[in-house]
Amino acid sequence: MADAAMFEVVKPGLATTVQDLGRPGYYHLGLPISGAMDRFALIAANRLVGNPDGAAGLEAVFLGPVLKFSADAVVAVTGATMPPKLDGAEQPLWTAFQIFAGQELSFGYLKAGARAYIAIAGGVDVPEVHGSRSTYALGGLGGFEGRALQSGDQVKIGAPTGPSKLGVTIPEDVRRAAPASGTLLRAMPGLYWHRITEESQGSFFEDTWTVAPEADRIGYRFKGGRALDFVPRKPPFGAGSDPSNIVDSCYPYGSIQVPGGTEPIVLHRDAVSGGGYFMVGTVISADMDLIGQLQPHQPVRFESIDMEGALAARREERARLDRLGEFIGA
Amino acid sequence: MKTRYSFGGDEHIFVEVDEEMSLEAFFKSLSMTTAVRNAKIDGITEICPANASFQVKFDPDVIAPDVLMERLKTFEVAAENAEKTIDTRIIEMPVLYNDPWTHETLMRFRERHQDPDGTDLEYAARINGYDSVEKFIEAHSGAPWFVSMVGFVAGLPFTYQLVERARQIEVPKYLRPRTDTPKQTVGYGGCFGCVYSVRGAGGYQMFGITPMPIFDPKGERSYLKDLFLFRPGDIIRFKPIDRETYDATLAEVEAGRYEPKIASVQFSLDAFNADPEGNNAKLLEALDG
Missing domain, CATH: 2.40.100.10 (Cyclophilin-like)
Known part of the structure; x- marks a missing residue:
């Protein structure tokens, strides 16, 4: 068995956090549910890469991160129109695509929406806290060391559990359009x-x-x-x-x-x-x-x-x- | 006391037990939330008690909102007639009043305060009719406090003092909220005390600081395996300490050896109303005994 698959954060983006579908059950103690702000987008990204709906992905707001992968991975980006690039070559949104070990995932400028969701086959492997991997930054809890990603972070990727839909694109009429003016x-x-x-x-x-x-x-x-x-x-x-x-x-x-x-x-x-x-x-x-x-x-x-x-x-x-x-x- | 029910969107029911704060309203809210929890109603996902209100989160795909609303209302009469007695715990919290860290912070945000020339303690003492900060601290630490709500941020207790209405301390919040508050600051706003569980923004007046962590996001401390110390219904005694004791306690905390002083107690609202001081003395004895 090779070393655990990971990616290194080359640039963190504006506020990129690990999120899944949240941590219900502790609101009475002041701990909010957290999780993806656009749940549909995270679920869609997870299904494209063959993950369960609630697998942990990355939520990138306004500005995407630059990530270097240590192992082959299948990735999908959904949500905001923030086109992913693989070693500089633009990749389609709402589509599962292949990344090879050593390649770099980066993002073009935000064109519509606010938050992009990056799902990786196997999910982001950070410890679960009270049943969720979501980041609650205000309390320094969950996610990657309780905070947004920083340059130099080495983040583990889990073992893929289901077959990915490599090359499949979710058609526009199935996506939710970015909110229009008004x-x-x-x-x-x-x-x-x-x-x-x-x-x-x-x-x-x-x-x-x-x-x-x-x-x-x-x-x-x-x-x-x-x-x-x-x-x-x-x-x-x-x-x-x-x-x-x-x-x-x-x-x-x-x-x-x-x-x-x-x-x-x-x-x-x-x-x-x-x-x-x-x-x-x-x-x-x-x-x-x-x-x-x-x-x-x-x-x-x-x-x-x-x-x-x-x-x-x-x-x-x-x-x-x-x-x-x-x-x-x- | 008039109870008001409202939907908070399609996933919450909000119940305001009373518009104003009182121990009676707090107890009714606590009784209702306990009854709802014990009823194990399918579709309820969260039950959150607050000072004089509570909130239930539910899944409308499992239980119809109107059905749940009617069901919740059935708990009200029983809660009013319920025995106002709870088995709970009293927890001692050491406090360094007038400490250098909240002092530095309050000076930094002085232009956001009602009284730019004094400190938060001096201001609170004056407007509550105490002729010195020492007398004010005596009043603040002299009678125990109910944890009437946990929230705002993770693990933050709101506290309400076990004294008659006439003796309740009341202070306004800062004119504009601060962008910074030291972790474990003992604060005050309206008729509520609080202990800031994490560093961050805040609008409450700052009276002191406790060396005792009350929230541990990693769950590594022996008494914070569940991450949080406080639950609604807990009772707190603020114990004034000096700088030397503060430093010694902090050293224990940092070495992972600190254990809070906690005792099991029973609290009866009727017994308290009949003899507040005698009742409080008994609560404190449980800690000291």
Whole structure:
């Protein structure tokens, strides 16, 4: 048996982390689920290289890494339009391709979306922490030494478990397109929705918001819409004096908090699990992957949806996975 | 106390037991979450208790949201009538108040504070009616605290002091959050204390620092094999220590020999309400005995 297969990080990219489908079960202790922000893209990449859906891959945001492989490997890149290159030669996206020992994987400039997913047959082999290999950088936990990759890191690759789909490309109608300008994020009003005036309940959904530079795995901040006005109240004991304060509570994934009533923040996979800001509602589960592909300065709108609509959207996401399954196998 | 239910998207139900903080609301939330956990309802994936509220995460492909909502509401009456007694633990946390590290940090972010000319301790003592920082520290360390929530970041306990409402310490958060807080800072915001489990951003006033790690991302410390020390319902005693004891404790921590002082206790809300000081004295005896 040869030495363990690995790749060396020549350049780390902006913030490249090891992610799988996450670490549920510890949110009550402040440990968020983590995992790929665009789960569909990671699952698609894993299926292309013959991995189980939940195998660990790399999530590269805005700028791809440069990786040098010590052994032959089958790789697929999905998600953002950030074309992979093998020793400088461009390779197709959403396609399983072969890398030979000694070759270098790099990336062209980001053209659309925000996060590319790199799956390697056998998966990224870092220790599991509480059942997942996902990186939670805020807590220094999981992934490769609890942090984003750095130049010089030697990262192990696991043994392939299933046959890869070498040369197969997932067709465009099966992929999810990168979010266009003015993309709608569907949200269910609720939680502390009653804290803002009727007029602000209207403006929140009418206004166009743009993604602020402070957009990361913890949450996406938006700005540019009208500030929200609050229904007057006597501050409840323990809440704090600002009208946007509440007695510190849990924060659902996808919940939309608006500190001071000015800039909404949608919490994502590395969410802070709780705090003292009121929330106007929650982005539905079906649109969470989409948020992971939004770029700073991109305009979006929130669209009000009820539970029935949210469940229908969830079924459509399931159908998207089914189409992937029909095309490439589950 | 009026309980309010709301969906947080298609995967969460959010239950606000009360709009304001009280031990009664905390106990009702704890009773409801315990009852929900014991019911082992298919489709529930996470149960997260908070100070005066809680949240349940569920899979709507397994249980219909409306069905789960109705089911959760059935636990409310039982929780109100439940015996407000829990078997829990009291944990001693040594604290170096007014330490050099939080002091350096609070000076660095002074322009974000309500009182740019003082320290966080001086400010908190003054606005809570204490005529010296020493008296304030006595009040802060004199009565134990409930861990009323664990969260924000991994393993961070929110704490609520076991004293009557009139004696509760209240301080605003920083005007603008800091971008840095030392690891293991003992902080305060609103009516809640906290202990920062990791270094990072924060808006709570800073009173001191503990040498005792409360979160271990690698699970290597003997008492942190599960990564986290605190669970909602734990009781903490902050014990003031001097610099010499701090350094000695830190040396024990670094050598991997440190073990926190922990004792099993029972807490009854009715007994506490009848005699807060006597009840607290009994809790502390369990540690000292």
